[in-house]
Amino acid sequence: MNCCCQYKSREEIFSQDNIDLGLIKAVLEKYRGDKGNLITVLQEAQEVYGYLPLSVLKHIADVFELKPAQVYGVATFYTQFRLTPVGKYLILLCQGTACHVNGSERIETVLLEELKIKPGETTADGLFTLSNVACLGCCSLAPVMMINGQAYGPLTTDRAVKIIKDLKAREISEGGEPA
Ligand code: FES
Known part of the structure; x- marks a missing residue:
């Protein structure tokens, strides 16, 4: 069987x-x-944990008398749900049409350079996660990113990097480790 869960039971995978x-x-x-x-339960669980751990999906399935695979299927179908932990600052970089034609790819390039990660990854210090998303619904600000619910736009490459540097500086001044 060519499967990553070859040596683990379903129970182990969902409870680890x-x-x-x-x-x-x-x-x-x-x-x-x-x-x-x-879906509402998954949304509220994600608010609690910041993402949806597999054990939480299993627990929800048990309580709602569903198969874990059904709950997992819903959680992976909707892009709003995250199955891996995110950083303290979740950067949602819009790649919708208006943002795309206004240079969101350039913004992505400089942000990834600044953060030293790939799309969807979290920085080693656990501070930043960058995720590309579809239209954030504020196209007049294109190109735009949202960090922990706050929209920033219209962005230039310089402005985008400055926003990240400012957040890093705030973390340092508040006693965190440099990013
Ligand atoms: S396309 Fe980016 S906010 Fe709409």
Whole structure:
């Protein structure tokens, strides 16, 4: 069998991340028994953990009496859901049409250089994750990025790098490690 999970049972794969499942107890209580709210539950769980660990998907499946693969399928179908941890600052760089024609690729290039990561990755210090996304719904600001919910645009390459440098400087001044 050519599969990455060749040597692990499904149970092991969905339970290996040592996550405190109690953190979403209230969320699960609120929606228990209503499978129609699965997406809302996943959204709220992601707010709690910052992403959707596999053990959380399994736990949600158990509570809602669904197969883990069903919940995993929903979580991977929608781009709003993340299955890996993200940095303290989640950068959503728009690659929608308006942003694309206004130079979002150049913005991406300088940001990746500044952060020393590839698209979708997190910096080694855990501070920044850069994710390319479709239209953020604020095309008048194109090219635009959103960091932890705040939109920045219209961007130039210099401005984009400065925003990152400013965040790094703030982290240092607040006692964090340099990025
Ligand atoms: S295309 Fe970038 S915000 Fe709409």
